[in-house]
Amino acid sequence: MLEMIRQPWPWYVAGPLIGLTVPALLILGNKSFGISSSLRHACAMCLPGKIPFFQYNWKKELWNMFFVLGVFFGGIIAATLLANTAPIQVNPSLVEELSTYGVTDFSSLVPSDLVNWNMLFTVPGFIMMVGGGFLVGFGARYAGGCTSGHSIMGLSTLQWPSLVATVSFMIGGFVMANWILPFILSL
Amino acid sequence: MDSICINESRKQHKWHYNIKYLIVGLIFGVLFVKAEVVSWFRIQEMFRLQSFHMFGIIGSAVVIGMISVWLIKRFDIKTLSGEKITFNDKKFNKGQIYGGVLFGLGWGLTGACPGPLFAQIGLGATVVIVTLISAVAGTWVYGRFRDQLPH
Numbered sequence: 001m002l003e004m005i006r007q008p009w010p011w012y013v014a015g016p017l018i019g020l021t022v023p024a025l026l027i028l029g030n031k032s033f034g035i036s037s038s039l040r041h042a043c044a045m046c047l048p049g050k051i052p053f054f055q056y057n058w059k060k061e062l063w064n065m066f067f068v069l070g071v072f073f074g075g076i077i078a079a080t081l082l083a084n085t086a087p088i089q090v091n092p093s094l095v096e097e098l099s100t101y102g103v104t105d106f107s108s109l110v111p112s113d114l115v116n117w118n119m120l121f122t123v124p125g126f127i128m129m130v131g132g133g134f135l136v137g138f139g140a141r142y143a144g145g146c147t148s149g150h151s152i153m154g155l156s157t158l159q160w161p162s163l164v165a166t167v168s169f170m171i172g173g174f175v176m177a178n179w180i181l182p183f184i185l186s187l
Numbered sequence: 188m189d190s191i192c193i194n195e196s197r198k199q200h201k202w203h204y205n206i207k208y209l210i211v212g213l214i215f216g217v218l219f220v221k222a223e224v225v226s227w228f229r230i231q232e233m234f235r236l237q238s239f240h241m242f243g244i245i246g247s248a249v250v251i252g253m254i255s256v257w258l259i260k261r262f263d264i265k266t267l268s269g270e271k272i273t274f275n276d277k278k279f280n281k282g283q284i285y286g287g288v289l290f291g292l293g294w295g296l297t298g299a300c301p302g303p304l305f306a307q308i309g310l311g312a313t314v315v316i317v318t319l320i321s322a323v324a325g326t327w328v329y330g331r332f333r334d335q336l337p338h
Contacts, residue, residue: 005221011243014222019243019251024211026259029274030266031208035302039326053330066205067212069303074216075225075309082221090228091237109226110312111298117314128296133304133318135293137325140233140301142286142336143275147300150287152247154277156252161279165287170234172291181295 004083022156031063034149036140038068101185114185123187143168216306225306227298234295247299286329293325 003065041058042065048054087106090098095106103113119125140146143165145154151169154162222244223229233241258264259272266272294300297308297318304322307315329336 008223009218009221011222011240012247014218014224015244015247016202016251017218018215018222018224019248020255021211022252023213023255023259024274026256026302027210027266028211029204030267030270032274035300035305036326039301039323040330043321043327043330047327049331050328051327053333054327058225063205063208063282067215068302070209070214071219071302071305072309073209074218075210075215075220075306077213077309077312078217078220078306081314082217087227088223088226091232091235093230094228094235094237101215101306106228108310108312109220109223109228110307110310110315111227112312115227115312115314120314120317121332129314130321132293132296133321134325134328135289136297136299136304136318137293137322137327138329139286139288139290139293139325140322141326141329143290144286145279146283146290146302147245147294148302150277150283152248152252155249156256157274158253159277161277161283164279164281168284169291169294170247170288171291173230173234173295174291176238176295177231177294180292181231184296 006082008084008088019152019156022153025067029063032149033153034064035068035071036137036146036149037061038064039137040141041065063067097182103185107139124184127184127187139172188281215302216309219303219306220310223298225303230294230298273329282336282338 022033022163025033040054041061044054044058057116088109090106098104103111105112114125114128116125120129143150145162145165145170150159150162150165155166219225221239224244229238230239232238255272257276260274264272290300297304299315299318301322304319308319
């Protein structure tokens with residue numbers, strides 16, 4: 001049984017369970033699922049300045065910070081108690097493409113050839129981690145939510161602006177993965 | 188425009204009331220890792236149409252979410268403390284397009300949307316803390332220059 005749980009879970013098991021987060025948060029306390037809000041709360045807590053966007057009662061939103069802290073602990077548990085020791089399965093054509101950039105380590109979900117402290121001080125690493133993080137934070141707030149708030153919660157409640165946002169996420173991702181990332185990795 | 192950040196619950200609670208959200212987050216984090224949603228490789232496969240996995244995850248999550256919301260509305264299900272569950276409509280603005288594309292570019296780079304960032308740090312990829320701080324910085328810069336941006 002534990003062996004089975006340690007394997008990667010198929011989409012038809014994990015997807016519906018992820019979907020259940022929506023009613024779980026609603027029934028526990030009338031909370032709308034959304035993760036990128038935590039980044040805004042972090043700003044409101046630490047450095048609100050005189051910026052109106054960060055002037056609100058963040059103490060009422062603490063549940064969101066508890067939630068993301070839980071996600072962090074979930075990562076620890078998955079990496080220790082439920083760790084999958086086998087190399088992860090990656091599409092062969094992606095493996096071949098990545099090998100041309102020197103990415104050959106498939107032992108972790110986070111590519112250790114690209115995402116590590118030494119790479120942070122190289123041009124591609126800096127663009128990926130610092131630039132990418134900035135775009136995620138800036139874009140999510142600009143769009144009014146991220147994959148959880150728009151693509152899962154928003155679509156679940158049939159919000160058409162969330163569909164617009166989701167399609168935009170996908171367009172940005174397609175452009176990055178297919179045309180810009182190969183260039184960045186070749187730097 | 189800010190509906191996503193407004194807490195609809197009017198009840199006041201002590202801090203330990205929030206522990207249950209930590210537990211839901213924990214389960215969610217485990218799911219994220221075991222489903223490989225936090226995998227940079229899975230995100231690359233998705234955007235290159237090399238695997239159905241991520242589309243299956245998001246698609247089935249949305250279907251279950253939709254059915255749940257429909258059931259909550261249909262049977263007027265209340266929260267555990269007996270409050271009415273409310274939904275607020277998102278209003279369209281051009282930020283959903285501009286911001287959405289920028290977010291997508293970032294997602295394709297880091298292979299992680301905000302949730303997986305927290306889980307990746309938990310996995311032991313400590314350098315992702317830098318990515319997370321950068322995401323907070325991006326959020327702050329948006330807040331600072333919000334009035335000057337087209338919406």
